[in-house]
Amino acid sequence: MKFLKIPAATITRLSLYTRALEGQVKDQVTVVSSKKLAELCGVNPAQIRKDLAYFGQFGVRGVGYYVKELLFDIKKILGLHREWHLAIVGVGNLGCALVAHENFTKQGYRFVAAFDADPMKIGRKLVTGLLIYPPNQMHAICREKKVEMGVICTPAEFAQEIANRLVDAGVKALLNFAPTQIQAPEGIKVENVDFSVKLDNLAYFLTAG
Amino acid sequence: MKFLKIPAATITRLSLYTRALEGQVKDQVTVVSSKKLAELCGVNPAQIRKDLAYFGQFGVRGVGYYVKELLFDIKKILGLHREWHLAIVGVGNLGCALVAHENFTKQGYRFVAAFDADPMKIGRKLVTGLLIYPPNQMHAICREKKVEMGVICTPAEFAQEIANRLVDAGVKALLNFAPTQIQAPEGIKVENVDFSVKLDNLAYFLTAG
DNA sequence: GCCGGCATGTGCCTCTAATCACAAAAGATT
């Protein structure tokens, strides 16, 4: 089972499951069925069982899944049992908001470096106390701080250049907020957070849907 | 052709095409082939032709597509030929950053209302001059300002409640930044911008991939 | 200790989306 190719959608749903499970933990629920979990996540029960089947057997037939146990297992699958070191590049409005955002820190994502091209910003500190470095120190700093993921919040025209630098500095995973398609070499994972595309989807829906 | 069900992925790609085309306009390119556009967007050329085929015929055989013309046509399909009125709910770090963000304004998305539950914020103005209202005025204000899309930037636990209020106020499209799955009635479109999920994808990739 | 009920795990089927490959057609060339 373990060596099948796992759909990206499955990973995304696992992430959703962890949220629902955390909610259940908070509500003192100890056991949950795929049916119940499916309702909470808005998916098909069989989908959940199949998603989990990629990674092993986690449930008890006739009973369901033990909430805490399953949550622990899924987190381990996703790699959320450890802390991740992130760097932010581009500390404008959005960049600052992200660094301060609880969603990151709460889940074990920790910003350990910040970069910006604006000379006015270099040397200053973010609200979190994080010092802002110029882009040309990216290589050194990223290696020193063991940065594993890079978050790109620059204007679109600089995004590719920054991505190249981050890759060059040994960063293997990029989260791109700039509205542009980034090219990265094999072995580097790029995820785009693209709210202009989402807005366009809404606009289309309201226009034609 | 026009009455086939159009895949959501097609709409998302159309949005990508507009970006690439805007780049080409900037570079003074007048004609582009599906092959070239495909390279720019990182998709298959046939995919582009098929996506466009849902909406009509836009190219010239043996030549390609006239950049400006195609850009205009796609924008019209997506509904980007007009201005859209948005409301933001939750003007914390992220919410403020979004309102100020050029990606929105540049494309015809205009924030015409802002809401927040924090009494300290109500009555104050955002950097853009936008006045912050309490949530209980949502119904009146949204109708008055003809809000068409709502952007939810509240903590996860309030997102559903806010969504309900927005729907109640006649808003038909929601962009949700809170890390939670929102339930909305038939006829309401919800798009999630979920960067914690994206991060989890990266974490999985670095762990297992 | 056996039996019944219930939820998982999984093979099979369906349906949708992406890719291929070719015919149609426009413009260039002779």
Next chain:
DNA sequence: AATCTTTTGTGATTAGAGGCACATGCCGGC
């Protein structure tokens, strides 16, 4: 004017993901 080149538009094919349904196996009751 005829032919050649090029690129579109689209029918056919392939791939893949989601859902169904049933057999498997565990727990609790008798």
